[in-house]
C-alpha cells in the first residue's frame with residue numbers, strides 16, 4: 222500500500238485504482254462531452270474527463286480497464302520520463318516545510334547544507350545541475366532522518382500499543398510513502414517540502430496500513446480517528462514529489 226502523489230487538490234469526485242506500486246487517486250472532471258477519456262496532465266498526473274451525467278460506477282470500470290496503461294505510464298515516470306521541471310541553479314526556489322527558499326550555492330570540497338533566512342545554503346564540489354540535485358537530495362534526506370522519526374513515533378503512540386515499524390527514507394518520484402506487508406514504512410524525502418500538517422497526514426496514512434492493508438472504510442475511519450481533517454491536510458500536498 223502506498224500513497225501516490227496527487228498533483229492537484231483532491232476533487233469532489235475521484236476514482237481509486239489499486240496498482241502494483243500502490244493506490245492511485247484520479248480526479249474526475251465532469252464536462253459536457255459524450256465519451257470518457259483518461260488524460261495525462263503536464264506534470265505527469267492523471268485526470269478522467271467524463272460526461273456530466275455518467276454514473277461514477279461506469280467511470281470506475283473504464284479506469285480499471287486501463288490499469289495496465291496506467292501502470293506503464295507510472296513505470297516510465299519512475300524511469301525519469303516526464304521529470305519535474307525543478308531547477309538547480311543558484312537562486313532557484315525549493316520548498317522546505319511548506320515555505321519557499323532560494324538555493325544559495327557554494328563550491329567546496331566538502332558537502333554542507335543549512336537552511337534559514339529564506340535560503341537553503343548548499344556547498345558541493347561541483348555546481349552542475351546533477352551534482353546540485355544530488356547535494357540537495359542529501360539535504361532532504363538528512364532533514365528527513367532528523368525530523369520524521371519523531372512524527373512517526375508520535376502518531377504510532379496515538380494509534381497503537383505495539384512495537385514501532387521499521388522506517389526508511391528514499392527519494393521517490395510518484396509516491397509519498399508506502400507500507401510493506403511485513404510492516405516496514407518508507408517515506409519520501411520530498412515530504413520535507415510540504416507543510417507539517419501534510420507530512421503528518423502521510424505518516425498517519427502509512428501507519429494506518431499496519432492495521433488495514435487496504436483503503437476500506439475501516440482504514441479511513443482509523444485515519445479519521447486521529448486526523449478528522451485529513452482531507453484538508455492531503456490537499457496541502459501540492460509540492461513536487463520527485464527530483
Ligand SMILES: [Zn+2]
Pocket residue numbers: 222223224244426430436
Ligand atoms: Zn494507502
